[in-house]
Amino acid sequence: MDPFEVDMNKAFQKFAKDIIPSDEELKKANVSADRIIKLLQTKSKFDIDRVCIAGSTGKKLTIIGSDIDCVLFINDERPKFEDVLDDFEDILTMTDSFNDKDMKKTPYSIQFKAFGLKFDVLPAANFTKGLQLQGDSLINTQQQRVLAHIKQDPKKYGYMYSSSLAEAAVRFMKRQDGFVNEMVRIAKFWFKTLHFNDLRNRSGGKNCIELIAVYAAKQEENMETKSYLRSFKRFMDYLKNFDNLNIHFETDDDKDRPRVMDPVNPYNNLAKNWTKSIHLLKDYANESNKRLQSLADSRRARLDELFEPQPVYRPNMHGQWIVGVDTETFSRLPDLKIRNKHFDTDELRRGLETLKDHFQSAVLASGASSCDENQIREVLTKMISREIYNSNSTWYPSNAKHEDCDVTFTIPSPNEKAIQISYRL
The missing domain is CATH 3.30.740 (Protein Inhibitor Of Neuronal Nitric Oxide Synthase)
Known part of the structure; x- marks a missing residue:
């Protein structure tokens, strides 16, 4: 292996560990999420069957600054959950002890900061009411019934029921190996350095980045030695050629592109919501490739130069x-x-x-x-x-x-x- 690639692999491997929050921070996140969940379970007028910590925290992909996604499965309710979200908002805003702020209600969630952390509270439809199921049996039954419902009108329900599949999404990522998880963290960090709200706030944007990184990393499975650098370059190449993306994990049918198919929801193409702004992401991937080439030419394994934010942000703060x-x-x-x-x-x-x-x-x-x-x-x-x-x-x-x-x-x-x-x- 080329000495530069060896050095870069060591740098990437160390970096993937450095961006994980400390044990104290992870404990604080879990305790804080538990307090919020228990409050909603106690005060809500809706019947909450169970909860799931989803997103980066649930998938064990947390990097410093990640949101904490709390999914609450509601009996006898279906999206868009307007009344449920109003109820949750009232409970959270009336609780002084959390010192919550910057609260925002989206069509599918309540987002806010509390305990110094960012939370995203999402209602989900429970399809297993009254069933005595646990573990994989519960997840499989929930997933099968949700997909059967989505199948009735995939265009209408494809994304709307994403939170109802949170347990299956968490399980999918937990089944990936350590190398894949590390590459996903690195990709998430890279995405975090792109400071433009339009792409970041797109529905399923972060999940799309995660899955592209998973797909890129899994191509290393048949290699004699797994390479972080090679995997990251492949991830960049996928983004550079986003228009032709054809990423799927379960099916092999060739549909319209670009597509990044949700592995737990075959009706949800996570790439479809990005078409208006994808040129920006492609530009950033091209710039990162240029930086990689510059580092390779000078034989410098410097991730700080690779991950310099894009675009440069220059506020008028010359004090x-x-x-x-x-x-x-x-x-x-x-x-x-x-x-x-x-x-x-x-x-x-x-x-x-x-x-x-x-x-x-x-x-x-x-x-x-x-x-x-x-x-x-x-x-x-x-x-x-x-x-x-x-x-x-x-x-x-x-x-x-x-x-x-x-x-x-x-x-x-x-x-x-x-x-x-x-x-x-």
């Missing part, structure tokens, strides 16, 4: 900055502290959240999160120079204290210490 590693653990500090009301508007808050993601990506991709404070400061000051000042010149941070600043960002590192970056006008 004073400070960077440091706090002695507190990340979970004990707010991830975004705004002290100046000038910044506390919806538009500016969204921009600050984007910038926070940039900081987190820069630290994780550089590997500096496991290094000392001086190396972390170097990574972040260079990133601020590029992203804020559009200059590679040396930047000297302010000596001000964090509490004296207008805004403080707090991002986690795998060693559980909090990295704080502050700004003041």
Whole structure:
């Protein structure tokens, strides 16, 4: 194997572990989700049969900053669940102890932040009411009955009943091997560095990225040695040629393209909702391929350069900055502290959240999160120079204290210490 590929494989393998939240954060997520679920089970006027932690958390694919998907199976109700969502929203907004904020009701879920974490609460239709089933028997029966219902009108029900198949989706991913899971985490991180809302918020967007990554990684099964680099390049190639994607896991019929078929719902083509914006994703994949080639030409295994955010985000924040590693653990500090009301508007808050993601990506991709404070400061000051000042010149941070600043960002590192970056006008 080429020495560059060996170095890149080592970097990818380490990175796939670095982007997993700490044990403390994972425990906090599970405890917090349990509190929210128990509240809804106790207070809701609807009959909740059972619950499922789905998404990245349920699939064991969590990366730092992932949402927590809580799926609640409701007896005797069917989508679109308007009344159920209204009921859940009332319960959550009337509970002060969760300190929830940024609550948003979508056609299929309630999204909000609580306990410093992002939650997505989704109702689902229960098709196994009254049956004494568990494990695979329960999942299989639920899946069969949901698909039978979708078959009556696939165009209408194909996506609408996705949450009702959450248990089967979690099981599918849990059956993949460790290499596939690691490549999915890497792909999810790459997608997280693409800062444009249109694609990210598309129905099934994250699931589509996951499945393309699964398909790319599974092509390594017959290789003598599995290669992270080769798998990532294959993932990029699929995205570059999105128009011709033909990804499926159970069937081999050749239908219209592009298609990325949901492995637990053959009526749900996850690629179909992206047609208006897919040129952006293809452009980003092309740029990542160029970066890979540049790294290969110079024989440098630098994931921080590969995962630099796209497109560059340059807010007008040419004031004073400070960077440091706090002695507190990340979970004990707010991830975004705004002290100046000038910044506390919806538009500016969204921009600050984007910038926070940039900081987190820069630290994780550089590997500096496991290094000392001086190396972390170097990574972040260079990133601020590029992203804020559009200059590679040396930047000297302010000596001000964090509490004296207008805004403080707090991002986690795998060693559980909090990295704080502050700004003041």
